[in-house]
Amino acid sequence: MGSEHVQTEAAGAFEGLDTWDDARILDALITGQERAIAAVRAVLPRIAEAAAVVAERIANGGCLIYAGAGTSIRIAVQDGSELPATFGMPEDKIAYLIAGGRNAMFDTLAEAEDDAVDGAAQAEIFQPGDVMVAVAASGSTPFTIAAARRAREKGAFVIAVVNNPGSALAAISDIEILLASGAEVIAGSTRMGAGTAQKAALNLLSTLTHIRLGAVHDGLMVNVQTGNAKLKRRAAAIVAKIANVDEARAMDALNAAGGHVKPAVLICAGAENHDAAQRLLRDAKGNLRLALARLAAP
Structure with a gap:
């Protein structure tokens, strides 16, 4: 998918943004955040559908494994790392496939997202009863796509959380949660609207899952x-x-x-x-x- 088709990287109506006064800039930014939350509300049925699968697989002994690169995996790790303390989920039932490894949580290892070989290799941990939550704003991250493809080959259920329609990641997933948060105020800065939508969606997904699990x-x-x-x-x-x-x-x-x-x-x-x-x-x-x-x- 070319960048011209990636909505999060499209130029919005923000020409001259850096010349605006503070109030106008902040208003544009908060409007982007509100648009992100509206995008999550629009897909609540898909989140519920995904949560039912995650709950069933966890109840039957499967693992919950998050995958992604950059901002997306940082948000996913934040979600997953809270589950043991909040809901009592066993630590050994949660894992993360991180482009660039754990160092990438703190350092900018941008090239790691292009490493499809590493994505597939990290996905070797999957078992047939597991579930993957693959997060990528563009839906075109090579690392994440390769990991998702290998996870499915090994019998895992793949949930794609993406912010752009028609993505390669969604095409190979079992369930797509499409968060249509639209163009970023700062083009391509998916830590903004797309990141907010991802955080909210993952929060809802994991919380509903654990409500259904009796937590x-x-x-x-x-x-x-x-x-x-x-x-x-x-x-x-x-x-x-x-x-x-x-x-x-x-x-x-x-x-x-x-x-x-x-x-x-x-x-x-x-x-x-x-x-x-x-x-x-x-x-x-x-x-x-x-x-x-x-x-x-x-």
């Missing part, structure tokens, strides 16, 4: 990891709210449950001990609402 109850993070004092207090407050007990009782239950919110809630709700709470959760496939209902059943 959220009444808008509360019931798989939150209690890795420090602040998070332990937060977890105790979650237990107290769901189980309708005071925070002292919630903290005792949390300690008995090894810092895990779901069994702590069940202990507060009447489960005999941690083992009994864990059995309830296993029978409910990790769904706290269902486990509570079974505990309350006569």
Whole structure:
């Protein structure tokens, strides 16, 4: 695909931008951000479709693997790296294919995005039950396309998150999430509108996935990891709210449950001990609402 067909690199109506006053420049920039969010709203059904696949594959033991180059993979890593602490996703079930490797997260290794051989090589980690989220604003990044192609060959499900229509990456994916964020205020600067659209879309995708996996109850993070004092207090407050007990009782239950919110809630709700709470959760496939209902059943 030639650059003349890449909407994010098209010149917009911003001639003389550098001569404008601050208010006018900022208004143009924020309008671009608003356009990016509108582009995400337009594809909510596709995000829901993708989340259903990701949730199913994770539930069946598959890995979630993000792939991309430059800004796109930096945004993807930000999304994925939050999942263990927020939703309790095992660290070994998340991976990243990064053009240029981990150094590219901090250094500008622009040529790495053209390395299709490395993209295919990194994709050798895929197994048939895995799912790839391949992110590329242009949809034409050689590294990402090669990685996606190899992932599909190995039986993985590929979700393409792109900002330009008719892309090569979308053509080889199973689901395309097309974020039509349009021309950037600063032509080609996909850290702007395209990046905002990618961040929002990935946030929605991973959050809906984990809601469907039972990591959220009444808008509360019931798989939150209690890795420090602040998070332990937060977890105790979650237990107290769901189980309708005071925070002292919630903290005792949390300690008995090894810092895990779901069994702590069940202990507060009447489960005999941690083992009994864990059995309830296993029978409910990790769904706290269902486990509570079974505990309350006569």
